[in-house]
Amino acid sequence: xxxxxxxxxxxxxxxxxxxxxxxxxxxxxxxxxxxxxxxxxxxxxxxxxxxxxxxxxxxxxxxxxxxxxxxxxxxxxxxxxxxxxxxxxxxxxxxxxxxxxxxxxxxxxxxxxxxxxxxxxxxxxxxxxxxxxxxxxxxxxxxxxxxxxxxxxxxxxxxxxxxxxxxxxxxxxxxxxxxxxxxxxxxxxxxxxxxxxxxxxxxxxxxxxxxxx
Amino acid sequence: xxxxxxxxxxxxxxxxxxxxxxxxxxxxxxxxxxxxxxxxxxxxxxxxxxxxxxxxxxxxxxxxxxxxxxxxxxxxxxxxxxxxxxxxxxxxxxxxxxxxxxxxxxxxxxxxxxxxxxxxxxxxxxxxxxxxxxxxxxxxxxxxxxxxxxxxxxxxxxxxxxxxxxxxxxxxxxxxxxxxxxxxxxxxxxxxxxxxxxxxxxxxxxxxxxxxx
DNA sequence: GTCTATACTGGGATAGAC
DNA sequence: GTCTATCCCAGTATAGAC
Numbered sequence: 001x002x003x004x005x006x007x008x009x010x011x012x013x014x015x016x017x018x019x020x021x022x023x024x025x026x027x028x029x030x031x032x033x034x035x036x037x038x039x040x041x042x043x044x045x046x047x048x049x050x051x052x053x054x055x056x057x058x059x060x061x062x063x064x065x066x067x068x069x070x071x072x073x074x075x076x077x078x079x080x081x082x083x084x085x086x087x088x089x090x091x092x093x094x095x096x097x098x099x100x101x102x103x104x105x106x107x108x109x110x111x112x113x114x115x116x117x118x119x120x121x122x123x124x125x126x127x128x129x130x131x132x133x134x135x136x137x138x139x140x141x142x143x144x145x146x147x148x149x150x151x152x153x154x155x156x157x158x159x160x161x162x163x164x165x166x167x168x169x170x171x172x173x174x175x176x177x178x179x180x181x182x183x184x185x186x187x188x189x190x191x192x193x194x195x196x197x198x199x200x201x202x203x204x205x206x207x208x209x210x211x212x213x
Numbered sequence: 214x215x216x217x218x219x220x221x222x223x224x225x226x227x228x229x230x231x232x233x234x235x236x237x238x239x240x241x242x243x244x245x246x247x248x249x250x251x252x253x254x255x256x257x258x259x260x261x262x263x264x265x266x267x268x269x270x271x272x273x274x275x276x277x278x279x280x281x282x283x284x285x286x287x288x289x290x291x292x293x294x295x296x297x298x299x300x301x302x303x304x305x306x307x308x309x310x311x312x313x314x315x316x317x318x319x320x321x322x323x324x325x326x327x328x329x330x331x332x333x334x335x336x337x338x339x340x341x342x343x344x345x346x347x348x349x350x351x352x353x354x355x356x357x358x359x360x361x362x363x364x365x366x367x368x369x370x371x372x373x374x375x376x377x378x379x380x381x382x383x384x385x386x387x388x389x390x391x392x393x394x395x396x397x398x399x400x401x402x403x404x405x406x407x408x409x410x411x412x413x414x415x416x417x418x419x420x421x422x423x424x425x426x
Numbered sequence: 427g428t429c430t431a432t433a434c435t436g437g438g439a440t441a442g443a444c
Numbered sequence: 445g446t447c448t449a450t451c452c453c454a455g456t457a458t459a460g461a462c
Contacts, residue, residue, distance in 0.1 A: 016427055040252055040337070043456065053429060058457065060427095119332050119390060124253070127393040136396045143397075156422075161397045162387075162415040169386025170379040170419075177332060177382075180340040183349045184356075184374045202375040206383075209369075210423030229445055256438065266447060271439065273445095 022060050024050045029057075029071050034113030037120030038068045038129075072121075072133045075114060078107060080134050083141035093149030098208055100142060101171060102200065108175045109196045115175035139164045146211075155211045167207050174199045235273050237263045242270075242284050247326030250333030251281045251342075285334075285346045288327060291320060293347050296354035306362030307421065313355060314384060314417055321388045322409045328388035352377045359424075368424045380420050387412045 028049035032041040043064055047054045061067035082103060088096050108115050121130045130136070142164040149155035174181065174190075182190045189195065241262035245254040256277055260267045274280035295316060301309050321328050334343045343349070355377040362368035387394065387403075395403045402408065 018427070021427080035336075036252070037336070039249070042454090044454090052427095054456085055430085055458080056428065064456070116336055118393065119336060122390040122393040123248075123250070123329055123332060123336075125392075127390075127396065130393055131396055135393070139394065139397055158418070159411060159415055162412055163419065165387050165394050165397070165412070166383040166416045166419050169390075170383040173382025173386055174375075174378050177335040177340075179338075180331065180335040180343055180348070181352065181378050183340065183344050184352055184378070198372060199375050199378070202372055203379045205371070206376065206379050206420065206423035208423075209425075210419035210421075212422075231445070234445080255436090257436090265445095267438080268440080268448085269446065277438070 018060075021050075021052060021056060025052070025057060025060060025067070026071055026074055029067050030075055030113050030117075033068060033071055033120070034116040037117070037124045038064070039124050040120075041068075043067075069129060069132070072117070072129050075111070075117070076133055076135055079104070079114075079138055083138045088141055088145055089148060093145050093152060093154050094208065094212070097142070097145050097149065097211075098204060100145065101167065101204055101207060104168070105171050105196075105200045105203065108172060109191070109200075112175055112178070112191060115172050118172065119176040139168070142167065149211070153213065156213050158211065163211070170207055171203050174203070231273075234263075234265060234269065238265070238270060238273060238280070239284055239287055242280050243288055243326050243330075246281060246284055246333070247329040250330070250337045251277070252337050253333075254281075256280075282342055282345070285330070285342050288324070288330070289343075289346055289348055292317070292327075292351055296351045301354055301358055302361060306358050306365060306367050307425070310355070310358045310362065310424075311417060311421055313358065314380065314420060315413065317381070318384050318409075318413045318416065321385060322404070322413075325388055325391070325404060328385050331385065332389040352381070355380065362424070366426065369426050371424065376424070383416050383420055387416070 025046065028046045029041070031049065032046045035041070041064070043054050043057055046067075047057060050056075057064075057067060061070055083100075088100060090096075118130075121127055139161065143160035146155060146158065146160040146163055150157055150160075178190045185195070238259065241259045242254070244262065245259045248254070254277070256267050256270055259280075260270060263269075270277075270280060274283060296313075301313060303309075331343075334340055352374065356373035359368060359371065359373040359376055363370055363373075391403045398408070
């Protein structure tokens with residue numbers, strides 16, 4: 001998963017490994033940005049999580065914004081790469097859409113920072129960095145599956161973009177507003193595997209049935 | 214709507230009207246909290262919008278948190294009062310649910326601060342103030358309509374709470390993440406009446422069809 | 427490459443005059 | 445009831461030693 005360029009075998013056991021430090025900063029930053037967004041995150045907190053000093057952050061990423069961009073690129077790479085797979089546009093559109101949605105839900109459940117960052121990006125930064133990283137193309141992929149499904153008579157007639165946004169909303173709201181809705185399940189952990197599976201099934205059913213002819 | 218206690222008829226025309234000042238602060242604060250949430254809002258900005266000084270905010274609301282609570286109570290009062298209307302639980306459940314959803318969408322469109330505050334509450338405050346103000350009961354109302362619809366055989370069998378969350382998500386995501394998705398419509402204003410109406414129809418159709426037997 | 431120390435700024439909150 | 449002035453903490457960013 002590393003760049004592979006840095007394969008020094010004799011690297012000393014001491015804490016002077018640039019790639020490792022960078023990676024640790026990115027991990028900590030993702031967590032912080034997930035909690036406060038770009039504006040709310042504290043560089044001091046990121047440094048403390050990482051175990052280095054604030055100065056290191058500026059040494060490697062130049063600014064808070066630079067770090068934020070690096071985090072965004074790294075953590076939405078999965079979504080973006082997945083969405084550019086041409087096989088989404090072959091075979092049964094209903095099956096493909098369900099696959100895309102389930103993958104999306106699985107990623108959100110596995111890393112709850114992602115949904116938070118999505119919401120914060122819109123609220124704090126007007127989606128500026130998102131556009132830069134190429135997230136909008138994810139919606140394009142979904143819309144294209146919908147278009148093909150309509151042409152093939154699998155889906156009813158909808159506005160592909162509006163529908164895509166509503167679909168993503170039905171999936172992601174549970175995660176990014178989990179702190180608001182957790183009160184509905186006093187005795188359960190909202191991110192437990194069982195609860196996540198239940199949300200997945202409910203959301204997928206609502207969406208797929210909502211689209212069928 | 215005022216307390217009624219303060220009914221001085223001979224109040225001078227000069228700018229020394231407590232109720233008016235309070236109301237102006239609340240208006241400005243709602244806007245600011247909509248843009249930055251509790252943590253991100255700046256009291257200085259609220260004061261400037263209002264045309265008074267920061268000191269006034271503390272004079273009337275004691276603290277930033279106090280102001281925030283007052284804003285929340287005022288601006289979600291509509292949702293909460295509406296949801297406690299017993300007539301939601303009479304007549305055709307499908308019709309009632311659609312009515313509730315359309316009302317919810319209309320309110321969100323009319324005051325886009327609401328969806329933003331909803332999201333910020335979850336992200337920044339873990340829904341703490343929301344619970345205080347009684348927002349969770351809104352979901353209870355929706356869940357109850359769903360339950361009755363299932364009993365009557367109008368809706369298919371779903372988990373009423375999970376479904377409610379997905380429904381709200383499908384409705385509200387368009388608004389609170391409008392800055393992320395605006396790029397999908399390069400030439401249109403996402404909050405224009407036409408676009409809002411289109412979202413409404415798509416969301417309502419997706420949800421209602423998704424629930425029907 | 428990593429640290430300590432510090433310059434600089436912004437923002438919440440309060441004291442006290444009017 | 446409203447203002448000005450100010451305290452003080454927190455947070456970004458940098459300089460410079462090691």
